[in-house]
Amino acid sequence: NGADIVASKNCASxxxxxxxxxxxxxxxxxxxxxxxVEAALKAYRDNARGGQFGAIMTANAVGLTDDEIKQIAAYYxxxx
Amino acid sequence: NGADIVASKNCASxxxxxxxxxxxxxxxxxxxxxxxVEAALKAYRDNARGGQFGAIMTANAVGLTDDEIKQIAAYYxxxx
Numbered sequence: 001n002g003a004d005i006v007a008s009k010n011c012a013s014x015x016x017x018x019x020x021x022x023x024x025x026x027x028x029x030x031x032x033x034x035x036x037v038e039a040a041l042k043a044y045r046d047n048a049r050g051g052q053f054g055a056i057m058t059a060n061a062v063g064l065t066d067d068e069i070k071q072i073a074a075y076y077x078x079x080x
Numbered sequence: 081n082g083a084d085i086v087a088s089k090n091c092a093s094x095x096x097x098x099x100x101x102x103x104x105x106x107x108x109x110x111x112x113x114x115x116x117v118e119a120a121l122k123a124y125r126d127n128a129r130g131g132q133f134g135a136i137m138t139a140n141a142v143g144l145t146d147d148e149i150k151q152i153a154a155y156y157x158x159x160x
Binding site for chain 2: 021027
């Protein structure tokens with residue numbers, strides 16, 4: 001499920017164990033819109049998002065299936 | 081200040097009057113990390129972020145000064 005994928009990808013190292021970013025340059029994801037997170041991860045996966053952390057996120061998103069992306073997005077949207 | 085710029089740019093039409101997105105495809109911005117919002121707006125301004133809504137956000141961010149971007153980011157980070 002989403003929690004397992006998030007753990008395996010170590011998303012918490014930037015986005016925090018509770019979805020509140022560990023540093024102000026990373027986005028909080030707790031309670032974020034699932035559909036938005038899904039679209040953003042797909043954009044990173046497609047290497048369509050540059051910017052300061054585009055490369056790091058693309059490296060993390062490449063290889064994720066659509067279903068895994070959906071589960072990650074649902075996981076974060078449900079964090080309060 | 082940030083509230084005036086956000087009003088003039090009509091950010092609420094997608095991101096909501098209280099920073100909670102009007103539709104699930106747009107990100108919530110209320111309480112988001114200011115430094116992240118600043119970096120994301122600059123990436124859009126630089127046309128470095130593609131993806132589904134890259135073009136819309138680039139059109140909105142082009143022309144914003146660094147100071148205006150900083151004020152928008154601060155405004156949203158302070159919304160609870």
